[in-house]
Amino acid sequence: MNVTTEYLWFNTKQRQEFIRITDDVAKIVAKSGVREGMVLVSAMHITAAVYVNDWENGLIHDFQVWLEKLAPSGLDYRHHQTGEDNADAHLKRTLMGHQVMLPITAGQLDLGPWEQVFYAEFDGQRKKRVVVKVMGE
């Protein structure tokens, strides 16, 4: 059994940024040597998401507008009594999901034709990590 762990680091210029990481994950899988198994890709910070969807800038814009509608910034959240101002980022990341498990088949990520993995940052401009854990044989 082969278990390999690596971390991806992010430090976004914008507070909110969506970054495609499919190739980064694929490289870690290739390096691990795992032919059959799974890889967990999980945000280690609680105002960021990891999700699978389309690599199309219009749709990414739609996601951002939609998240702002369902989980608005600037409300009088109780979390902000601690001095924080990012309660909406916690809610947005919950809507998108914070982790995915990708199948590995014949040494490759076993993804559908349009599946792409994204890191979604909702409170960036500081260093944050994603854990990538490969398990298989």
Next chain:
Amino acid sequence: MNVTTEYLWFNTKQRQEFIRITDDVAKIVAKSGVREGMVLVSAMHITAAVYVNDWENGLIHDFQVWLEKLAPSGLDYRHHQTGEDNADAHLKRTLMGHQVMLPITAGQLDLGPWEQVFYAEFDGQRKKRVVVKVMGE
């Protein structure tokens, strides 16, 4: 270590359709021979979901009404500038989640009394796949 991969194919008659797949997954698990482990069930297309919830038609109707309220079709989504008309399907699938991991204990899916696995199609009427990957021993 035993890793078994199979695919379920769908081609729904309706654009939106919810299909119970618990028994299909259970059959793949039984065939794999895995006694202790986990099975990943993951939609390979980005306008479909896989989720666990109740097998009750009223609730499925409630889910559909609710998804249409939170992620309406027919809005002027930017994604539609590409010629697509399914941005809402991408959002709906995000709300429902696109994958689940089910525990396998003593050779069986280890589910609670009401847990049922569903495939939720939001842009159907064409061939789509779900990957079912069993890992264990």
Next chain:
Amino acid sequence: MNVTTEYLWFNTKQRQEFIRITDDVAKIVAKSGVREGMVLVSAMHITAAVYVNDWENGLIHDFQVWLEKLAPSGLDYRHHQTGEDNADAHLKRTLMGHQVMLPITAGQLDLGPWEQVFYAEFDGQRKKRVVVKVMGE
């Protein structure tokens, strides 16, 4: 390969209750002896969630207000024609997610600085279970 399964039981006093379970999961991981692998933590009842986010009571309050707004109780849900009154609990648990997979590295839960695991009950006051399944070596 080491596969260990345990169950956490809950019987909340309130209908809705959020309970931190990070330490319970960590104890099961320690007991399993797994040094490298993953642990699945998954609600076995369909009106409860398992999620990772902040251990801060203000934010937990914000989550509860937000869930009530996006998935209100007291509506005329079709599910209630069966005699049930908990359709909103099914929707709320869907928004929060019902399971997480946690990486285990060097014998420990490999979590970011603020990651905490929670059980979120939306229709409690009765016995319910969470399955904790460790897999690794």
